[in-house]
Amino acid sequence: MHLKHHLLFWLCGLLSINAISQTTINVEKLDSISWDIDRYLGFDQQLNQYAIKDNVVLKRTKNEVLVYKNLSLGKIERVDFQNPLQLVVFYKEFNTLVLLDNQLNETKRIDFNLSPTFIQLEAMGLSAQNQLWVYDGNSNRLGLYTTTKDHTKWITVPQSNPLVNYNSDYTYFYWVDNQKRVSASSIYGKLTTLGSVPKHDNIQLVDATTALYCMKQQLYLYEIAKGISRKIEITENFVDNFFFKDGILAIFTQNKITNYKLILP
Template sequence: MQNIFKIVFLFHFCFGFCQQKNIGLTHLETQKTEADAFVGKDAFGYNYTLSDNVFRKENKQQKWDYKNIALGKIEQVDLTNPLQIVLFYKVMNAVVVLDNQLNETIKINFSETNPELLPQWVGLTTQNRLWLYDQASQKLGMYDYQKNTFHPISVPFETPIIHSKSDYNYFYWVDNQQNLYASNNYGKISFLGKIPEFDQIQIISSKQILLKKGALLNLFEVEKQTSQIVSLPEKSFDNFYYKEQILSIFTTNEIRNYKIILP
């Protein structure tokens, strides 16, 4: 009976996490780059990269750089709004907000303004606020960067966050048990499903996730618990980014852009 149970369990696991279909794509262009890391691409065709901890925005005609040596390493970049780009300097407990020409518009040093906070994840939301997960209290909340106030909207999280992504209305996160959750602006938390292990991840929506594991890129359907392989010609790549039907693949010295239509 125990063996039968194991077989049934493995069947359901593989049906959800191992079922594979392929998603095709069309090559659009290849761009040379000397960047250390690829952050993303916006709807206007600008690439965002990091080189020696310098944040860069560029296309074929224009280029802007932002560097702040005093704040140390850039830990996280939020491109929710290209007019309000959020840079998070985790070690120095600081956040910088940039405009579309990478001019500094807001700088927050939490060690000075809110020493009780220990931000771990930060992202842009509405009404002059930031999503902020505070590691000290283990609570998710809203930070008003004009008033320098933090308003928790959750009880303490029971498990550590290993990845997060946010937009104006939702904060998504994956915990160390591979569980995917979402919270709205009012603190209503929803369990969305379990996801496979990954090396890199981009949460597209509450229903779809792109996962890199080894040299493979998969589209994972959270509700259906099924995955589809994205048919990449690259045998290996460093990073990827998806935005409005454009999939950008970052290799050692190139950014390759593909047209892709997700089901």
């Protein structure tokens, strides 16, 4: 009996250690760069870095820093840089989107106050085939705006709860509503409820399965469907902004960007 009790105690201890290890994620520091900016945005697939300084868009490549400045349109709300060849800058105050090429030259400006159907733009993103995701804050519905035809096609019915956070790729638009529920829509308007997210100070919806969030200066990787949070073991005590893509986590704090590789279980 004593031996069985000892083995049971050992197994329980082993399981406890394993459970603890799976609640945290270790990282490998890759590099860090200094950059005097106001807000760090993230990096694209070519590892160009994006930021905002004095309400100006900055793109930092290996060789130079490119600039886009348009102070007449007010504060920059968001920049979509998933395609290095076509950026989208959202000026919410003026209800306007500006499209830029890879050198940050303006190629098109869309004023949704003047479009055939007025849209109170609450969210936006680059989609496929000359289309933009547009979310109307008045009706709480999602649409696709074709830039070559200046036409909007609504793909979802009005939602019962307003959007508070979002992300998108070419084929899916993801958002968190004011009840912390996570939903997704395909470009064909197929709606899916993915789960919910915990209380947070800041959050990035990575894709349909994963989110990264910050709570009280601590970062967590979150599995949306399972409702599991895993603490990310970083050394920074204060996080201004963060960005996660393809297993690489960028932390911005005190004018320094530090890049980590997440060691996932």
